[in-house]
Amino acid sequence: MNEQAEWRDWLTVLRTPGLGPMGLRERLCAAEGRIGQVLAQLHRHASSLDSDAQAWLRQPDEARLAADLDWLAQPGHRLLCCTDADFPPQLEGIPQPPAALFVSGDASLLLRPQLAIVGARSASAAGKSTARAFARQLAQAGFVVTSGLADGIDGAAHEAALEAGQPTIAVIGTGPDLVYPRKHRALSAQVETHGALVSEFLPGMTARADHFPRRNRIIAGLSLGTLVVEAGLQSGSLITARLAAEQGREVFAIPGSIHNPLARGCHRLIRDGARLVESAPEMIEALVPAVQALGAELAQRLERLPVANAGHDRPAMGGWRDDPEYRRLLEVLGYDPAPLDELVERTGQSAAVLSSMLLMLELEGCVEGLPGGRYQRLPGI
Incomplete structure (x- = not known):
């Protein structure tokens, strides 16, 4: 099957009403990962599906599929499927893992160690300043800052990572061809150029209330830990934090004044077991075991990837070779x-x-982590 035909099969199945990611994953498992077989099975057993699904399979919207294919054909655009070798393994253990992700930008960033920074849309100036400071330090330490492109804390975190000259990932609650909120159109373009925009939703899908909890589970699932900077008691950021905790990931929260309603969500998280943090190094130190546990699997997957991915080169991690601190570390x-x-x-x-x-x-592939928290430089490096 040629690439265009395979994309069309994926898009046809993804747009089949009522199927959902788990239903698609189950069918893919039965079909040994072959999407063409999944589509053929759907046609054969269409009578067991609801009327909307039957109508779609009988007569798909060709204009809609053509628009989807046009989006995918653009440089840097990717349909990252759960059957692909570089589908992020972090997502496999989350509730309702996505069957596919639309990525605009560098898809290989999804395999890098990530930290989520989330918080209130109506964040205070101090809250946004704090988010910026944490995002900058975490990005400079080698973590990819992941957030949801929302107003407030999300936007501040993305901006700070970019200002530090580091990539950032935005998981969005619309189709990959739309920007929400509209005020972040310029920021979205920067993230796409220097990082990655990620969406579970098909092109053309506008923002809906139920999209954002679904988006939040992906933010939490991609990240080794989630930092909540400011959040009210009804904040969607608390959903992200809860999902992160349920997925066995670290949850961090920054305390605030007892008189600040945007601190109450953070205080609740701390009472419920989140780590109270006051600096980025605290977070990094707490995540060392998680980073080490994930590192081996990420390294194996990175080695299996091609040098170029959908028009975007792999992240230039080899840039450390020009960094005197990294050279000195290898020497000592x-x-x-x-x-x-x-x-x-x-x-x-x-x-x-x-x-x-x-x-x-x-x-x-320059250093090997050994039992007992020891490290060794590999021969030839």
Whole structure:
């Protein structure tokens, strides 16, 4: 099957009313991942589907499918399917994992270690400033900042990561061809150019209230941890935090004044077990075990990827070669195993910063993590 025909089969199935991601995944499993077989089975057993699904399969909207295919044909656009080798493994264990994602930008970023930063749309100036500070430090430490492109905390986090010269991922609640809110049209374009826009929703789908909890589960699922900066008691950010906790991910919250209604959601999270944090290094240090656990699987997947992905090169992680701090770390590491605390003494860097740097070197195949929290430079590097 040629690529265009396969895309058309995927889009036809994704647009089949009532199927849903779990129904599609079950059918893909039975068909050994072949979408053409799934579509053929749907046609054969159409009588078991509802009337809307039968009508669609009998006579698909060709104009709509043509528009979908036009979107996919544009440079940097990708339909990332759960059957693809580079589909993010972090999403496989979440409730109702998506069957496919529409990505505009660098899809390989979804395999990088991510931290979600979320919070109130009506955030205070202080809250947005805090979000910016955390996003900047986390991005500079090697994490991809992931959020939802919403007004307030989300937008501030994306902007700060970009200002730091680092990529950021925006998971959106509309089709990949739309921008919500409209005021973030310029920001959306920057994220697309220097990071990735990600959507579970088909092109042309406008914002709906039920889209945002679905979007939030993907934000939480992609990320090793979720930081809530400001949130009221009814904030959607609390949904993201709850989903992150249910998925076994770390939840962090920043405390605030007892007189600030936007601090109450954070205080509730802290009472419920979220980590109270006051600085980005605290978060990085807390996530070292999760980063190490994910690193090996991410490295294996990165090695299987082609150099170019849908018109976008893989992230230039090899840029560390021009960074004197990374070169110095490799020099002091040498070829004998060394524990993290010894590297702290040799370099003068904090454990949190070193853990992030070592992760990037491990993903690049330059360093190997060993039992007992030790690291070793690989031969030939």
